[in-house]
Amino acid sequence: MADSNGKRNLLIIGAGGVAQVTAHKAAQWKGEFGSIHIANRTLSKADAIVASMKDKGHDIEVGTHALDAMDAQAVADLIRKLEAGIVINVGSAFINMTVLQGCIDAGAAYIDTAIHEEPDKICETPPWYANYEWKRREAVEKAGITAILGAGFDPGVVNAYARLAEDEYFDRIDSIDIVDINAGSHGRYFATNFDPEINFREFTGTVYSWQDGAWQSNKMFEVGREWDLPVVGKRTAYMSGHDEVHSLSARYPQADVRFWMGFGDHYINVFTVLQSLGLLSEQPVTTAEGQDVVPLKVVKAVLPDPASLAPDYEGNTCIGDLVKGETDGQAGEVFIYNVADHKAAYDEVGSQGISYTAGVPPLAAAVLIARGIWDVKRMANVEDLPARPFLDLLGEMGLPTRVIDAEGDHPI
């Protein structure tokens, strides 16, 4: 599980836009690891990432491997063959449970960035983590491995922001509002920043929030609020269903936990038309010619490949936590946030800003495991782990954290 210098071999599973960022960052931080590998269903996509790394001047050997990550045995076999000590799962959300099982069986640390989903259903019962990942807590502990869930930006970094507020600002947290604004422009009529299949599924189900100590249900775009945020200015964001609400509510049951996603009127219009017509359905329809087709997969096929947006993407994202709480009987609030630049991300790693913010944090988590700081030998969501080392390392990696508190707007 380690090379001759005692460093752990790293296996990245997946070869999409996020995986590309993670791989580039791994190359930048190669001194933390032994050998570095990328495994993907389609080998050529893994090879393309390695080629893009060479384009950016990274002189490093990276192994590429074809892998059916829905097959836990195949995952375990590959981990053993590569003697991988840390696995970063940045593939589709459908492979979490098989990759996790492979890590349990083969004894490697596991990191992912999004909650597990089953291809044919939208699992609705909150908290979502309890439907899949958290059921494996005991198995993870028994195997003595570290498994860090949801270590992207949101979920992930925003969970650490909440933990930072707990550690450094408040005795009691009363509310956590996570706000995700993408003020970038890709110049296309319409596109999603992630795989459209996953992207739309986030918005077609019930919007769960944790308020007044209980799960509350709303519909997408039912609750909107205008925010005025650093760099991106005034933007409307809508209460949305999102992974981190389902773990933060467990650590902070006394607090209201809400997630707000920014959408322009044009996005909402296109989404509303597609959803109202039934074109976002994952249930097959039959054409007049008798062909069975899943409408959502056709929508995905006509939309731009999210990775193709990167060269033209301009502008910034602002993602942060507005945390309200009390310390020494005094009510207060802080806004902890990051601003990322699409063009800077493309220049550095050949990906757009959304992929950048999602792909860097799991590599930071891997470094913290490699260094022993986060190698907790159990299953943990990000807010269960010390936030400072993670956020400080992310600052070094290109995702600096700032805070607006009583003293103004400053770096943490």
Add this chain to the structure above:
Amino acid sequence: MADSNGKRNLLIIGAGGVAQVTAHKAAQWKGEFGSIHIANRTLSKADAIVASMKDKGHDIEVGTHALDAMDAQAVADLIRKLEAGIVINVGSAFINMTVLQGCIDAGAAYIDTAIHEEPDKICETPPWYANYEWKRREAVEKAGITAILGAGFDPGVVNAYARLAEDEYFDRIDSIDIVDINAGSHGRYFATNFDPEINFREFTGTVYSWQDGAWQSNKMFEVGREWDLPVVGKRTAYMSGHDEVHSLSARYPQADVRFWMGFGDHYINVFTVLQSLGLLSEQPVTTAEGQDVVPLKVVKAVLPDPASLAPDYEGNTCIGDLVKGETDGQAGEVFIYNVADHKAAYDEVGSQGISYTAGVPPLAAAVLIARGIWDVKRMANVEDLPARPFLDLLGEMGLPTRVIDAEGDHPI
């Protein structure tokens, strides 16, 4: 070709919403014909129409026949077998040329309601009739049959309105503006009134109009104008590509000929989203799973079946011609029009008003052929035939014509 009373047998090809109207009307006017038959690719749909006729109390024998109307030989064989003297083609727009050929070969009169289309292309070169139908003029004349093209409402009745203006109002016609407003409401989020595949194809190509003695090109929704019409009131209609422009411009080359279709903002928004995303394309796309799918066929599959709208459809259509011209050196204008009621249509024949206005006129044309009035033994568009007998008969059949002229708003 005739029964023992010398009456011609009638064959209706097609079994959609329009065919249902034509069949019901044929039953009402059965005295004009010998035997009555319906042929369709799917036999059960023809049988369903016969059942709906029985429901409405029509005590009449109607033969039903399975027919692949894309096979001209099969069409001719069926015509001969049934000794059909008149064929009404109210099937898909893809079958015109094979049904016409069958009629030429077997010696039956031919009537259709829309221009021929090939499934895999949108034929753009104006005048559209010259691409297919008009090429068979000589063959029709040689066979000694009558072939009446475009004898629905629009094209069809609106062509007769232009001819009426020529016959009864003007020495010289200067402009013909055909306006089609459907002010009905079906209560669904979105639906098309015809087969979505045909309906959308009308709007995805170039909008041709005949102005200043030449073909002019515009894009759909590029040119809009507010109209104030009887019953339906103020409505915005957009210059659209439509069959009748391509025949009226041949008879009235000195006149401007334009077609205007009414659309609400909601319809335009949905259409624009679908078209901008590429979901109205008839060219296949490949999904991530490798399935080849024609997006337009999936959109059709998720939209309501146009026939299913009928029971809830309320409100009126207003379709007419604003004709400007000169007589005795005096400039003038008339608006010749019909108002139809969706609910009345459903109560009478079980179809919505759009199908009603399209399905009644070809039966009127068949009656005029049966009576010898329109049995001209050549190929003709409706404006090439005397308008009065047609419009008077349509008045008896439930589609009365009114006119707004110097004397006010009155029946013709």
